[in-house]
Amino acid sequence: MSSVAGAHDAPHENAHGHTFGSFVSTYVFSLDHKIIGLQFLFSTLLWFLVGGLLALGIRWQLAYPWHDMPVIGRMLFAEQGGQISPEFYTMLFTMHATVMIFFVIIPILAGAFGNYLIPLMIGADDMAFPTLNMLSYWFMWPAFIAIGSSFFAPGNGAASGWTSYPPLSTMQTASPGSGPAQTLWLLGVTFVGISSMMGSVNYMTTIIQMRAPGMTMFRLPMTIWGMFITAVLQAFALPVLTAAGFMQLMDRVVGTGFFAPEALVVNNAAAVTGGGQPLLWQHLFWFYSHPAVYIMILPAMGMVSDIIACFSRKPLFGYKPMVYSISGIAGLGFIVWGHHMFVSGMNPVLGLTFMTSTMLIALPSAVKVFNWLGTIWGGNIQFTTPMLFALSFVSMFVIGGLSGIFMAATPVDIFIHDTYFIVAHFHYVLFAGTAMAVFGGIYFWFPKMFGRMMDERLGKVHFLLTFVFLNGTFFTMHILGAVGFPRRLADPYHYETFRHLLPMNRFMTWCAIGMVGTQIIFAFNFFYSMFFGRRVGRNPWGANSLEWAAPSPPGHGNFDFQPIVYRGPYEYGSPESDTDYYPQTQPPPTPGAHPVPSPAHS
Amino acid sequence: MGYSRWNRWWSILFLLVPVLGVATFAVSMAEVGPFHRHWLPDNVNEFGGVIDDLYYFILYLTGAIFVGTGLAQFWFMWKYDGGQHSEPVKYTHGSHTLEVVWSILPAATLLFIAIYQMNAWADQKMRRPVIDVGSDQEEGTADDVYQEPLAVVTGRQFEWRIRYVLPGEDGKTGTSDDDLHIVNDLHIPVNEKVVLQIESQDVLHSFFLPNLRVKQDVVPGMKQFVWFQANRTGVYDIVCAELCGWGHYKMKGRLTVESRSDFDRWVAEQYALQQSTQLPMTTSMTESE
Numbered sequence: 001m002s003s004v005a006g007a008h009d010a011p012h013e014n015a016h017g018h019t020f021g022s023f024v025s026t027y028v029f030s031l032d033h034k035i036i037g038l039q040f041l042f043s044t045l046l047w048f049l050v051g052g053l054l055a056l057g058i059r060w061q062l063a064y065p066w067h068d069m070p071v072i073g074r075m076l077f078a079e080q081g082g083q084i085s086p087e088f089y090t091m092l093f094t095m096h097a098t099v100m101i102f103f104v105i106i107p108i109l110a111g112a113f114g115n116y117l118i119p120l121m122i123g124a125d126d127m128a129f130p131t132l133n134m135l136s137y138w139f140m141w142p143a144f145i146a147i148g149s150s151f152f153a154p155g156n157g158a159a160s161g162w163t164s165y166p167p168l169s170t171m172q173t174a175s176p177g178s179g180p181a182q183t184l185w186l187l188g189v190t191f192v193g194i195s196s197m198m199g200s201v202n203y204m205t206t207i208i209q210m211r212a213p214g215m216t217m218f219r220l221p222m223t224i225w226g227m228f229i230t231a232v233l234q235a236f237a238l239p240v241l242t243a244a245g246f247m248q249l250m251d252r253v254v255g256t257g258f259f260a261p262e263a264l265v266v267n268n269a270a271a272v273t274g275g276g277q278p279l280l281w282q283h284l285f286w287f288y289s290h291p292a293v294y295i296m297i298l299p300a301m302g303m304v305s306d307i308i309a310c311f312s313r314k315p316l317f318g319y320k321p322m323v324y325s326i327s328g329i330a331g332l333g334f335i336v337w338g339h340h341m342f343v344s345g346m347n348p349v350l351g352l353t354f355m356t357s358t359m360l361i362a363l364p365s366a367v368k369v370f371n372w373l374g375t376i377w378g379g380n381i382q383f384t385t386p387m388l389f390a391l392s393f394v395s396m397f398v399i400g401g402l403s404g405i406f407m408a409a410t411p412v413d414i415f416i417h418d419t420y421f422i423v424a425h426f427h428y429v430l431f432a433g434t435a436m437a438v439f440g441g442i443y444f445w446f447p448k449m450f451g452r453m454m455d456e457r458l459g460k461v462h463f464l465l466t467f468v469f470l471n472g473t474f475f476t477m478h479i480l481g482a483v484g485f486p487r488r489l490a491d492p493y494h495y496e497t498f499r500h501l502l503p504m505n506r507f508m509t510w511c512a513i514g515m516v517g518t519q520i521i522f523a524f525n526f527f528y529s530m531f532f533g534r535r536v537g538r539n540p541w542g543a544n545s546l547e548w549a550a551p552s553p554p555g556h557g558n559f560d561f562q563p564i565v566y567r568g569p570y571e572y573g574s575p576e577s578d579t580d581y582y583p584q585t586q587p588p589p590t591p592g593a594h595p596v597p598s599p600a601h602s
Numbered sequence: 603m604g605y606s607r608w609n610r611w612w613s614i615l616f617l618l619v620p621v622l623g624v625a626t627f628a629v630s631m632a633e634v635g636p637f638h639r640h641w642l643p644d645n646v647n648e649f650g651g652v653i654d655d656l657y658y659f660i661l662y663l664t665g666a667i668f669v670g671t672g673l674a675q676f677w678f679m680w681k682y683d684g685g686q687h688s689e690p691v692k693y694t695h696g697s698h699t700l701e702v703v704w705s706i707l708p709a710a711t712l713l714f715i716a717i718y719q720m721n722a723w724a725d726q727k728m729r730r731p732v733i734d735v736g737s738d739q740e741e742g743t744a745d746d747v748y749q750e751p752l753a754v755v756t757g758r759q760f761e762w763r764i765r766y767v768l769p770g771e772d773g774k775t776g777t778s779d780d781d782l783h784i785v786n787d788l789h790i791p792v793n794e795k796v797v798l799q800i801e802s803q804d805v806l807h808s809f810f811l812p813n814l815r816v817k818q819d820v821v822p823g824m825k826q827f828v829w830f831q832a833n834r835t836g837v838y839d840i841v842c843a844e845l846c847g848w849g850h851y852k853m854k855g856r857l858t859v860e861s862r863s864d865f866d867r868w869v870a871e872q873y874a875l876q877q878s879t880q881l882p883m884t885t886s887m888t889e890s891e
Binding site: 085086087089090159160161165167168171174175176177261262264265266267274277278279312313314315316317318319320321343344345348349351352355356359360362363366367369370371373374376377378379380381382383388391392394395398399402403405406409410411412414415417418419464467471475476478479482483484486488489490491492494495496497500501503504570572573574575580 | 701
């Protein structure tokens with residue numbers, strides 16, 4: 001058991017003492033960051049399945065509108081003869097986005113990878129606040145229950161979009177899903193926020209306070225930088241969403257009028273009070289949810305940077321520019337929220353300001369892409385499964401980034417706003433980007449988590465099919481967007497303008513079915529390898545960062561020695577080292593030539 | 603780690619990204635075969651061309667970057683495939699010069715796009731048509747007299763209620779009793795600058811005319827204006843583009859662009875019909891679809 005730099009007195013030590021050896025304290029209410037990370041991982045992967053199935057429901061309706069849904073249609077909507085009803089469709093896309101954003105992407109990046117990797121990669125024995133860490137996981141459960149039970153409320157779930165714009169979301173009469181389901185939705189999102197806030201405080205403190213001796217801020221792996229900046233974003237942006245959520249809750253249940261204008265009547269029911277402004281919600285919501293877009297990608301960018309450098313066997317190109325660019329994205333990320341509102345009725349003069357800041361935020365993203373390309377240039381590329389996922393992140397993020405320029409251009413946004421162009425854009429960023437990085441991350445760190453490798457051959461099949469199907473599903477959305485095909489319509493084909501787009505939608509649906517089906521390979525590989533995968537030692541990939549110096553899987557307290565950090569994490573191919581990697585913990589060859597650095601903080 | 607000869611194919615797979623990406627856009631733009639009408643719908647707005655021009659400008663610019671980065675990624679993956687060569691890696695931590703170059707070039711390009719489009723945005727959303735610039739002879743000042751809206755379009759779950767502001771029998775505009783009330787059927791004269799006042803009666807909606815490149819969310823409690831000049835007669839879709847409830851998908855209207863004489867005749871006919879039925883409009887108009 002190491003005591004890292006005496007930075008804290010390891011309050012979790014009790015947890016693995018003889019008296020607390022029970023299953024419950026080890027695997028359920030565990031204080032160990034690794035167990036908590038895995039709890040997040042398993043929970044979010046389960047919700048990933050739910051979100052994927054909801055997406056297939058959407059795709060079914062768009063390919064075969066009003067056709068009976070095969071097999072499950074009869075079970076779900078017997079009274080409609082197996083058809084998806086328009087209100088059910090509205091619920092589907094609302095809950096698909098809600099589940100994917102709040103229960104999958106945010107918690108899998110910060111909760112699963114953040115928890116698992118932060119202490120290991122900075123050389124700490126655990127998080128700064130293990131109890132808070134445990135609570136951050138268990139506060140997800142009220143959210144799971146609230147959102148889960150909203151499926152059984154009238155309307156089968158919230159149905160005002162994941163953006164939950166009032167008055168649709170505040171007036172109980174507005175839509176079948178605007179009743180209790182919407183209240184449960186708000187409670188669920190609030191609990192996710194509480195969980196994220198607990199995580200955020202913990203990550204910031206841990207990264208600042210608990211780094212191993214020699215681990216200066218500029219020796220941190222990019223994954224940790226991504227997690228750190230994300231934690232900062234969450235800490236500053238989340239209170240706004242929480243406040244806005246409570247305001248909406250008050251509008252709904254107490255009868256305040258934050259978002260209800262004077263004399264509002266929806267579906268023959270009047271609002272209790274008026275004098276509010278629906279646009280206020282949009283401002284507050286996007287003040288959180290735009291930074292949240294970066295919360296959903298910065299850790300992925302960090303993970304991709306680490307994977308690419310490792311399998312290029314070459315230092316990361318432009319480490320400091322990479323750090324500055326994610327910081328730049330985070331800073332600019334707070335002043336671009338209005339680009340979601342160009343045609344919302346917001347003062348168009350303000351649109352010009354937000355357009356300019358939005359254009360500028362493309363710059364740090366471009367810098368990152370160029371640096372990733374610079375990293376593989378001149379490398380010794382090993383096409384492992386994690387590397388393929390990481391390379392596809394770069395390739396796909398370019399598409400998602402460039403399509404953003406169209407919508408940042410305010411006049412163009414007039415036409416493409418709320419069309420499938422937008423849907424294409426954020427799926428390229430969030431699925432083709434983040435989800436692919438997450439897969440890469442799972443393949444990469446799996447041997448650390450379970451001491452066994454995932455099967456490479458199955459991994460490559462999984463990659464290939466996912467890559468092909470995702471492009472079949474999402475690339476074509478750009479074309480739909482160019483025609484002006486609107487989002488969120490249960491049946492767009494009764495418009496003359498869009499009637500002929502059905503064949504393309506069928507193609508996309510079959511690709512989507514293929515994409516979801518492909519994940520069976522992943523699930524099989526994951527669980528099979530957990531028990532029967534090839535056993536490996538500490539460092540199967542020949543990587544530099546600290547987690548690879550710990551046992552696989554690491555025990556409580558992580559390291560069986562005191563890690564001391566001598567260099568940055570990207571010294572691959574260094575002439576100073578005999579191997580093509582040079583772990584951060586390996587002392588320099590001539591003792592004395594490089595004095596042992598002092599601790600990062602004293 | 604074992605190397606397989608299959609690894610050569612991974613670079614090819616990534617080469618397919620720019621190749622098939624460009625091909626998809628190319629066949630859609632050319633509207634060949636099954637891709638007929640898989641591109642920007644016909645623009646019939648005199649002021650909408652600028653949006654299309656900007657779309658093409660950004661498309662070509664981003665297309666070039668997409669192809670450039672895609673080819674570079676393919677080439678690096680092909681050339682530096684670890685299974686194919688044994689030279690030592692280029693042990694470098696980056697290049698200050700390159701970082702400066704690839705920061706300044708995109709920054710300049712992005713700022714250029716930002717400034718370049720400002721005028722188009724102002725024309726679409728800020729410079730509401732003026733009929734009299736006032737005594738100072740300058741547009742954009744407080745004494746401008748704006749063009750009156752041809753009609754007030756009000757979104758409501760799930761229909762578009764249209765009110766033509768007519769002088770009517772009392773000879774005065776603004777008295778709603780003698781206005782013409784229509785649902786989901788908007789007629790406008792061709793080759794004339796048209797201003798519409800758009801409002802919402804209940805939740806958010808968005809007034810979207812794909813063929814005129816017009817989109818504006820309507821917000822209850824707010825009064826907004828859109829303007830355009832249709833230059834081709836025909837019938838076009840009015841789409842609701844902001845989620846407004848379970849029936850959002852069916853909130854469909856029809857825009858008829860016709861000659862001034864046809865338009866005047868239609869208004870007169872409809873007005874006569876309205877007066878003859880003697881029903882309050884709320885009962886006669888809710889049966890929309």
